[in-house]
Amino acid sequence: MNATAERTLTAQDFRLYSHACGDLNPLHLPELDGDGDGETEAICPAAYLASLVSALIGTKLPGPGSRETGWSLRLGKPVRMGETVKVQLVVEEKDARSVTLKARVEGPSGPALEARVTVVPPVKAQTFGSAEISDLLTRKHEKFQRLIAACAGLDPVATAIVCPHTPDSLTGPLEAFDKGLIKPILVGERARIEAAAKKARRDISGCEIVEAEGEEAAAKAACALVREGKAGSVMKGHLHTEAFLKAILSKETGLRGSRRVSHVFVLDVPSEERLLFITDAAVNIAPGLMAKRDIVQNAIDLARALGVKQPKAAVLAAVETVNPAMAATIDAAALAKMAERGQIEGGLVDGPFAMDNAVDVTAAKIKDLSGEVAGHADILVGPNIEAANVMAKELSFVGRAESAGVVIGTSVPVILTSRADSAFARIVSCAVAALHRHWQQTGEPVGALADRS
Template identity: 35%
Template sequence: MIKSLESLVDLAKGKDKRKIAVAAAGDYHVLKAIHNATEHGIVEPILIGCEDDIKRISSEIKFNVKPHKVINISDPYEASLEATKLISDGKADFLMKGLVSSRLFLKAVLNKEFGLRTGSLLSHVAIFETPYYHKLLGVTDAAMNVDPDLEEKIDIIKNAVKVFHGLKNRNPKVAILGSVETINPKMEATMHAATISMMNYRKQIKGCIIDGPLALDGAISEKSAKLKHITSNVAGEADLILAPDINGANILYKSLNFLGGATSAAVIMGAKVPIVLTSRGDSEKSKFLSIALAAAIS
């Protein structure tokens, strides 16, 4: 398993250069991240969007787009459709959202004619590097699934585990969060956690070690786990955290970024290829590292 997010760049460089289709690419921060990724030699961009905007912004940031393919489509939804079609036709390896709403972008990605559906649930996987934890930490799902049921949580875990496998962690430790470590029939999150943990124990979910419910301190602090007398292969050593719902995951995501001094990279999993779908609040570094993450696992 890699030890830092900067290692994503080296991991991506170890593969053939990946082609990234950028939908509605006429965005300053997106083009800065793409420029950075091309400078590091990890992607070959195909930029779909308003050509005038792409060239104007590229000139401002001293990004020479002449060697790269630019497809002039001003409408953001149509640009998203074209980017999706490039993936479907095997002309690009992964996808990135530019200056287009997530709703329209995902509508294009999931269109029935040539979309990227696989039958799996789409989910958001973020990887954090923080000075307050001894290794990289994954969090899911902070962006896609509002209130996942038991089956959806299983799919979300499977999507995230694929990311960790791509990062050379063949058996990630997954903590399913709850407010307590005890199983309470009146608290659905604890029942889900216990069920999924037992499914993992009985090899119905493979490729990882799962335990839950675990409170956050028990999941990431060995000291807390010992004080609570938690016997677990995951407690204090979690690689990946599954939150009960989007509220908990999103709060944790933003707390790590804005209060925890973390750097992050994130992708959407469950489609035919990884999808880079960053938020407006994400830093330029986070956008670049998200591209590197997608390139490394695609």
Template identity: 40%
Template sequence: MTPAATQYIENCTFDEIQVGDCARIARTLRPEDIHLFAAMSGDVNPTHVDVEFARSSQFREVVGHSMWGSTLISTVLGTEFPGPGTVYVSQGLNFWRPITIGDTVTITVTCREKFDHNSHIIFDCLAVNQDGLKVIDGTAEVLAPSEKIKRPRMHLPDVRINDRELRYRHLLSVSAGLSPIPIAVVHPCDRESLAGPIQAAQAGLVVPILVGPEAKIRATAEQNDLDLKGFRIVDVPHSHAAAEAAVALCRDGSAEALMKGSLHTDELMTEVIRGLRTGRRISHVFLADVPTYPHPLMITDAAIIIEPTLEDKVDIIKNAIELAHMLGLEQPKVAILSAVETVTSKIRSTIDAAALCKMADRGQIQGALLDGPLAFDNAVSLVAAKTKGILSAVAGNADILVVPDLESGNMVAKQLEYLADALMAGVVLGARVPIVLTSRADTAETRTASCAVVQLMAHRKREARA
């Protein structure tokens, strides 16, 4: 088919079609085809969408919906042969074998019989896979068009499959196979801050120690139908006391991680700095799973250090690199962000970026590839980087985004979460124990994902001490 022909859709009339004429198309089944068909039809048979179930089924793998193959017959009849103006009358099909992911199905429809009195045509329909094996056969009867139709081919919008549940399970998988860790939950006195650790406990990530006013915690659980059976509660009068008691649990080894509940960040961090500080500057990382980006993004620091100095940024980067190593990235790509990609004395973040890259060249920052200054688009888009002539192993494929200050970082993270449907996890690094630090508006899902990250960190700290 010529490029010009692809711009139009044209039919064959009843009079033009002869017995024995045929047309065919070929399509390859992709995972997103299965998900889209399931979403459109509502057919969530686990044979098609549940990998674990499918492994125990007769086919031993996920298979496509049988009707996905039959819709390809409709595609030929409605768009190619006879094409526009065709009206379905009836169809009878036999399904011989499953269509699995990666199978290429070739559909052939062949004119078998014509009826002059009503312009009906019966077509033989056949679908075979890439091995020539029959998948579907049968017949279709249609009312064929009597008038010639040629129309511009409609260009459909791109469709993206955003499987949030799958991405959520992927975030939780970072600590797969590890035993749950004791975590002190500070003042879990609203629904999300209490549901989060409970959900994380049910997922086998943590063993929560609930620290706060016991009566208030139990009332919150009762109001939201949350079961506190088996959870230890440390009763203290208010949020300040909860932060102090939770930090003490971490200091004496009763808890291996800390989790923020329904209290202000500065209340918690004041006690953390007083009781859990190390020689490293404490910083925060958002771990974002963005549907439109090929791998997770780390954004730092967007919650702790308001206006970081050059020395602060060194520790921010080192903290993030250590986390990236724990997550399995041997040499993460670190993009140091600014508004522009050139160094200028008018923008301090560009000077900092240049200094940080030189420090990496001299071995003061190790274990990663650094580049900067980079504007946001250059950091995450290869097209943008190439357009601006930036040659870099980091540009367009960053793993870690180091932001100029807390304001810009917080805006980047929240925009990804609320406008790009990113799944977020938030953790504090550089303290004696890892800390789940999320916004009071964050969901239980976000808090649970964050627990998976700190569970991994706690186990890595155990290994380092051994």
């Protein structure tokens, strides 16, 4: 008796294996150079090859319910990510209680693993399928990685970092600097900035420091750097959001543009193939109709800057039908008509939608909703700040999304991050700001994103 199987080794296989067992040896990880020679190795772990043998034992020979009681193995030629291996099992011996199997994993260059495995078969033959196993959702943020990669051809944006007084608020900008996304100008109290750098074990000798005492003074100084042409974006560090936005929104000394200023969360949700944009979750508390018009237009412009050729904006409410007793549904219908009449440009706008039928095609079909936005929304426009903020935080902390946050409608992009954000989120926020800055200057997305749209 014998059994065979084939498997092509993928980057995701190696990532799942490494996280499941804690083997973070960079030789096995597709993104890393394990031996310092300047190239990634992505060598398949020996234990993963053994697991392919175990999988064939547990599914084919002897099959579900088999229990392995002994192994002896010998390793051969290494195999790497992208290569296909063939797994073979042959019954060598058997008695009343156990079976000895000869196993072989063959790679492109010859045997990668040879083994003998002693197995106790199940008392009774069983069947078992993948439908009986819980789905596995892995966190992968390839969409954000593409945004970072798209900035490769851009010059770093001089960015005023306001109050980088803690290791967390300093590390994110410095990592964005390492990736060539920004050129940080550190605005705040020198002693606290230097203490944060020492604690984070980062060298800031190459960074300009603009001294300012207190949160309000630092935020005003950052805005002044923009007005003087010394900075092309501003980033919130460790200070209260109210103090930061007060300076940004000042009519006399702030960064207001021709439209209402608004905030957009950009989310990379593992279960979605597209980026999601949620607005406005941070600036406008209870916007009226004309303010919502600007909020939608800002989000469409940002989506286009990130390579979405024709963004689809769903204006959300609790229900997907117009109800005069629910003001959000009236605003949604009016915004859809305004877009139809050219008062909102560059994208498709429809509403009202409930959250489910805005993003899920099946839910939209069940409710008999038609149109290009139904079930396919890129942009989710909340009826107020509470709804949009809860929606974004729920996707981040329950749906395991990674998020970036920017304020737009300003003369330059404003990076608004939370103290709970990861360093990666801060890096992506810098990439989003750089891409939006390019859009402001050229009216086009960068070439790498335009080619994908």
